[in-house]
Amino acid sequence: MMKTLVKRGMLLIATLLLVTILAFVAFSIIPGDPTSSILGVEATGEQVAALRAKLGLDLPIWQRYLQWLGGLLTGNLGESYNYAMPVGQLLATCVTHTLTLAGLAFALIVVISLPLGIVAARYEGGVVDRVLTILNQITMSVPNFVAGILLVYLFGLVLHLFQPGAIVTPQAGWGPYLWYMLFPALAVALPRSAMTVKMLRGSILREMGQDYIRTAYSKGNSKTSALWRHVLRNAMIPVVTFLAMTVADIMAGSIVVEQVFGIPGLGKMLVTSIGNRDYPVVQAIVVLIATVVVVCNFAADLLYRVMDPRLRGR
Amino acid sequence: MKQRNWYGRLGAALTVLMVGFAGVGMFWTPYEPTAMVGADKYAAPSLAHPFGCDQLGRDILSRTMEGAGSTLMIALSVLAIGFVAGLLIGALCGYYGGVVDALVMRLSDALAAFPSILLALVVLALIGPGKYNVIGALGVLFIPSFARLARGEFLQYRDRDFVRSARLMGVSNPRILFVHILPNTWPTLLSGLTIGFNNAVLSEASMSYLSIGVTAPDVSLGRMLNEAQSVWATAPWCMLCPALVVVLTILGVSMVGEGLRERMAA
Amino acid sequence: MMLQVEHLKITFPHATGHFEAVKDFSLTVEEGQVIGIVGESGSGKSMTAHAIMGLLERKHIQVSGSIRFQGVELLELTRSQLRAYQGKELSIIFQEPMTSLNPTMKIGVQVEEALRIHTKMNAKERKARALEAMALAGLPNGEALYHQYPHQLSGGMRQRVMIAAALVLRPRLLIADEPTTALDVTIQAQILDTLKEIKRKEGIAILFISHDLGVIRALCHHVVVMQQGEIVEAGPIEQVFHHPQQEYTQRLIASRPTRTKLKAGGSHG
Numbered sequence: 001m002m003k004t005l006v007k008r009g010m011l012l013i014a015t016l017l018l019v020t021i022l023a024f025v026a027f028s029i030i031p032g033d034p035t036s037s038i039l040g041v042e043a044t045g046e047q048v049a050a051l052r053a054k055l056g057l058d059l060p061i062w063q064r065y066l067q068w069l070g071g072l073l074t075g076n077l078g079e080s081y082n083y084a085m086p087v088g089q090l091l092a093t094c095v096t097h098t099l100t101l102a103g104l105a106f107a108l109i110v111v112i113s114l115p116l117g118i119v120a121a122r123y124e125g126g127v128v129d130r131v132l133t134i135l136n137q138i139t140m141s142v143p144n145f146v147a148g149i150l151l152v153y154l155f156g157l158v159l160h161l162f163q164p165g166a167i168v169t170p171q172a173g174w175g176p177y178l179w180y181m182l183f184p185a186l187a188v189a190l191p192r193s194a195m196t197v198k199m200l201r202g203s204i205l206r207e208m209g210q211d212y213i214r215t216a217y218s219k220g221n222s223k224t225s226a227l228w229r230h231v232l233r234n235a236m237i238p239v240v241t242f243l244a245m246t247v248a249d250i251m252a253g254s255i256v257v258e259q260v261f262g263i264p265g266l267g268k269m270l271v272t273s274i275g276n277r278d279y280p281v282v283q284a285i286v287v288l289i290a291t292v293v294v295v296c297n298f299a300a301d302l303l304y305r306v307m308d309p310r311l312r313g314r
Numbered sequence: 315m316k317q318r319n320w321y322g323r324l325g326a327a328l329t330v331l332m333v334g335f336a337g338v339g340m341f342w343t344p345y346e347p348t349a350m351v352g353a354d355k356y357a358a359p360s361l362a363h364p365f366g367c368d369q370l371g372r373d374i375l376s377r378t379m380e381g382a383g384s385t386l387m388i389a390l391s392v393l394a395i396g397f398v399a400g401l402l403i404g405a406l407c408g409y410y411g412g413v414v415d416a417l418v419m420r421l422s423d424a425l426a427a428f429p430s431i432l433l434a435l436v437v438l439a440l441i442g443p444g445k446y447n448v449i450g451a452l453g454v455l456f457i458p459s460f461a462r463l464a465r466g467e468f469l470q471y472r473d474r475d476f477v478r479s480a481r482l483m484g485v486s487n488p489r490i491l492f493v494h495i496l497p498n499t500w501p502t503l504l505s506g507l508t509i510g511f512n513n514a515v516l517s518e519a520s521m522s523y524l525s526i527g528v529t530a531p532d533v534s535l536g537r538m539l540n541e542a543q544s545v546w547a548t549a550p551w552c553m554l555c556p557a558l559v560v561v562l563t564i565l566g567v568s569m570v571g572e573g574l575r576e577r578m579a580a
Numbered sequence: 581m582m583l584q585v586e587h588l589k590i591t592f593p594h595a596t597g598h599f600e601a602v603k604d605f606s607l608t609v610e611e612g613q614v615i616g617i618v619g620e621s622g623s624g625k626s627m628t629a630h631a632i633m634g635l636l637e638r639k640h641i642q643v644s645g646s647i648r649f650q651g652v653e654l655l656e657l658t659r660s661q662l663r664a665y666q667g668k669e670l671s672i673i674f675q676e677p678m679t680s681l682n683p684t685m686k687i688g689v690q691v692e693e694a695l696r697i698h699t700k701m702n703a704k705e706r707k708a709r710a711l712e713a714m715a716l717a718g719l720p721n722g723e724a725l726y727h728q729y730p731h732q733l734s735g736g737m738r739q740r741v742m743i744a745a746a747l748v749l750r751p752r753l754l755i756a757d758e759p760t761t762a763l764d765v766t767i768q769a770q771i772l773d774t775l776k777e778i779k780r781k782e783g784i785a786i787l788f789i790s791h792d793l794g795v796i797r798a799l800c801h802h803v804v805v806m807q808q809g810e811i812v813e814a815g816p817i818e819q820v821f822h823h824p825q826q827e828y829t830q831r832l833i834a835s836r837p838t839r840t841k842l843k844a845g846g847s848h849g
Contacts, residue, residue, distance in 0.1 A: 018424040026436065137572075141565035143516050145523050146557050149539060153546055153553075211679040217635055219667035219694045219745070222660065233684045252429030256520045260543070270432075271524055274439035286436060290427045297427075309684055309729040 004305065012298045019290045020072065024065050027279045072287065078280035082273070087284045090269075095288070096170060097181075097265035102247075102254045102292075104178065104185035105192075109246065112193040117200030122227060124205060132197065139194035144253040148187035148260035155183055165262045184261045188253040192246050199242050203235040210234075237307050244300030248293045322573020328566030332559065336386040339379030347372065347380040347533060356549045365555040369545050374538075378555040381533040382563075388449055388534070389514035393507065395453025400460025401503070405491050407461065408468030419465070422458035430455055430513070431520055438526050448527045452517055456510060463506045467499035501578045508571030512564045519560055535560050582785060583609040583632070583753060587645040590627050590636070590809075601627045603809040605645075609753065614779055614786045616796030616817065618832060619806035625789050626675075628806075629757045632787070633672045634662045650752070667694035671746035675758040677739035681730040688726035691745045698749060710748060716781065717744035718774040736767035740774065747778065753785045754778075760795060772798050793832050797821055805829050 043051075052058050056067065071078055077087035120129045142150075156164040161183075168180035207213065208231055216226040255267030262268075266285050273281040305311045345363075354371035357363055365374040407415040425433070437451040468491070471477055480494050521527030522536025530537075535556045542552035590602040602624040609615055617625045630636050631643050634654060647654040649669065654662060671694075674680045681690055691710040695701050701709070707726070714722035717740045730738055739759060746754055756775065760768040776799060779786060790796050796803055796817065803820050805813040805828065813826045824830045 015424055015427060018420075019427055022424060022428075026440065137569065138561075138565060141512075141561050141568055143519060143560060143564070145520055146539065146560060149543060149546075149553055149557065153550060157547060157550075211674065211676050212682040214635060215674065215680045215742070215745075216682070216693075217666065218633055218672045220663045220665075220697045221693075222663060225697075230682050230685070234682070237684075248426070248429045252431040255429075255431065255435075256524060259524055270435065271526065274435060274526065277439075282436065282439065286428065286432065289429065289432055293429065294427045307684070310731045 005302070008298065008301060012294065015294050016291060019294065020069055020287055021065070023283050023286045023290070024068060025061075027283055028061050028064070068283075077284040080273075080278055080281050082276045082278040082281070087280050090281065091266070091284060091288070093169070094264060094266045094269045097263050098251075098254050098258070098267065099292075100170075100177070101181050101185055101188065101258070101263065101265060102250050104181050105188035105250050105254065106243075106247070108185055108189035109193045109196055109243070109250075112189065113196035113200060116193075117197045118204065118227070118232070120197060120201045121204035121208070122224070124201075129201075136194040136197055140191055140198075142191060144187050144191055145256045145260050147190050148184060148257045151183045151187050152260060167262070167264060181263075184254075184257045184263060187257045187260065188250055192249060192253070196239065196242065196246070200235065200239050203238050204231055207231045207235045233307070237304060240300055240303055240307060244297050247296040251289050251292060321569060322576065325566050325569025325571075325573055328562060329570055332382070332563040332566055333386065335379060335559065336382035336563075339381075339383035340387070343373075343376035343379045345373035345376040347377045348531065349373075356545070358549075359551050366549065366551040368541065368549065368552050374552060374555050377533055377538060378535070378559055381535045381538050381556060382559050384445065384528065384532055385515060385518055385535045388445065388452075388518045388528070389511055391449045392452040392456055392514040392518075393510055395449070396456025396510065397460050397503075397507065399453075400457045400462075401464045403457065404461035404464025404466075405468045405496075408465035408470075409472055409487070409491055409495075411469070411472075415465070418461070422462060425458050431517060434517055434521055435524070435526055438521065443526050443529050445528050445532050448518060448521060452514060456514065460506065460510065463503065464499065467502050468495055471495045471498055501574065505571050505574045505578070508567050508574065511567050512571075515560065515563060581608055581648075582611050582650060583607075583787075584648045585628075585632065585646070586648075588628065588631060588647065589642075589644045590624070590631055591642040591644075592640055601809055602631070605806070605809075605811060607804060607811075609785050609787060611752070612779075612783045612785055613802070614788060614800045616788045616790065616793075616800035616803040617806060618790055618793050618796050618803055620791055620832070622808070623806040624809040625791075625806050626757055629672065629755045629787065629789050633670055633755055634666060635672070664698075667746075667751075668698045668749050669752050670755065671749075671751040671753070672755040672757060673739065673742045673746050673759045675761050677735050677742055677759075677762060680742055681738055683730055685729075686726070687728050687730065687733070687741055690730075691741060691748055693745065694749045710744070713744040713748040714741070716747060716778060717741070718770070718777075719744060734767075735763055736771065739763065739771055743771075743774065743778070747782070747784075750782065751784065753787065755787045755789070757789045758791070759788075761790070761792075768795070775799060791832075793821060793829075805832070 049058075056064055059067075068078065075088060077091070079085070080087050080090050083090055116132060120132045123129050152164050155161040162180065166180075168177055170177050172180075204227070208227075213226055213230060216230045221229065254265065255270060257263075258265045258267035259271070266289065270282060270285045272278075273285070349372060351367070351371040354363065354367040354373075356369060357367035357371070359366040363373050363375065365378065367373055368377070403418065407418050433455050434448075434451050437455070438447060441447050441451065472495075477490060477494060480490050485494070518527055518534065519536035519539070522534045523540045525537075525540060528534040528537055538556040539553055539560075542549075542556065545552055585605060585607045588602055588605040589600065591598050591600050593599075605624070605628055607615070607617075617628065619625045627636075632647055632649075632654070634657075636643060638659075643655060645655070649665065654665070657665075681687075688707065688710055691714060692706040695706045695709060699706075710726070711722040714720075714725065719725060719737065719740050722744075725733070725737075725741070730741070733741065743759075759775075760771050763771065772795065775786065775788075778784060779799075786799070788796060788800055793803070800817050802815065803817045804811055805820065805826065807828050813820060813824065813829050820829060821833065824833060
């Protein structure tokens, strides 16, 4: 187990390094100089040269990368071209918003899909199962920003359960803040929940047909106790991997849904910074999101090994 | 089993309907999509305008038809680029293996760490928005997933008896790849295509919704939803038609994919 | 009479109407008796075993006739009434030891499961009883195996774990559904020895199902020969083995592929 942990950990670090290289190189080879968007087109040559030196753009690319990477590791994400403030400071509240939204969405996916998937599988072929299957297929087909638009319209404009566009911060207390995040999180979670229900249902039904379930019945287990004691621990293994893969989609969904609800999170900052060619900010956001995804996948990989004794020690 | 056939068929019917809707929209619409009629500003749905008019008095149905057409065109172009390139790369990696294969796969692993919409946003940030840039960016970004799919399939067939005997008989490698192996992989690749199509529609709509994709004067479903959101307090019907078209298209194609997978499993 | 099966008939829906897997099956098992059921695959012998055990899906499969166990008509019991017998009075071991154990549960937990379901024993009592059952099933190092997982064990050991789990509550009847078919010949002989040992020590009745008359001969007093869902011949094992009345039985005797090797195994008892 220890050996695996070290090996996986090394792989994690290597992937993260590759991520930073990709993010850095992409923004270094682009046409268009950030100085022109800061100084305007009428800037003199000396002005541009001075700014390039100040921003460190005159150094060779590998040196700039190492400087930037060193900064990342020590928590210094660089300086925003546009806001003239440290990127870390600029992103602090955005990160809170987006991670809360993503975390809540993930929790909703788990809370919604696990019970539904189990019920659908337990009563396979029944009315509930059939209704769920149809609802699932439809929910899967609603892009999360469309779901967001519908939620804002229904719960915001028609039912007035919240005020669209109003911004709530964590300072307002966790209750109001989570309530504010609930509907956007729901928009992110819905399509993914549908997929998870389908996945879990299939996984449970597959396990229900295995020989060891017959053994469980022969010992006097009821269908329900066979499901809870025997099936779930096996059926959850592929679902954990699937849920880990959804983290990337949740982050992507959050970026888009933030726009629907007007939440000033990473997505909004990203879109704005792309428009402003504020590359230090864009780079930082890209690396941040990728890190969340990679670390979550790493955690899932470990969890997967803990859950499946056959993989332990490999 | 019978039930599933019904499922796939309904999906196919829905797909044909939506593609037809978009296809017609490329050539003909009830009204000029850009024609602004002052009297029809914020017109609610009526017989003349079944889905109403927007804040400039443009017919929503006509605009949706044109938007669906351009979304369809974009999605198909993206698939064409991503699928052909992905198939080639995946086939070669899977069939030959080796260092290049390992490298390509590591790279695609690293790319998988970025949510695809994030990558698309970044790429478009670099090359600027617009219809053709969207196609190019998404097309390239779709290559890894198709490459991965094709690689798995070709790897699986690489050491099968029929491939070995073909090799012994002196059949050339390209011929083995594309005449002997490829036909066996179609069911998997087709089902991958349905997923890819939906992802393409979804990505284009999301990007245009974020105003980073298709730009004016081009219409697209994502842009319409973006515009509709600014007037949804006064004219909520503006979002109905484009939203419906997005959802029904994805629904139809995913049901077709489901049917394909069921048939493979049978 | 401990178990009395009369005119058992098992039908399940098929692409072309209904298929009668078992047409007319009757059998009596007395306390402590060891009876074999032999037949080719598809003869309905496993189906019969599963019907006695109450493992057939009631929704799809129709079972008629009578299965009386200790005077109780099992076919008339509700599902939950039937569960009181499963694993307690009646136990079964299966053909596939590799897949019949839950891959994510520790051996100990799986051996004790029937205790957890049917008794109020505490963890310590359960473990003590589980180790006893494992020793009886030929696993003297139960303490070490207790915390291991199925994939760490060989096929023969897994089958012994299955036997221990089946015996943990001292059932009156053990149904062994081709328990040695999937194992190597040497392991097969060892498992048969263990079953004989169990029969001697516990006085438990065994219904032993196999396609191999030689294996049955090594263990059973009586044998029932099945063909296409019907009994074609029955009687004391030596009589059937040496003087088969039916051509089908003769074929079964003649076609045994492992005859010579099994003699070596059979000579132990």
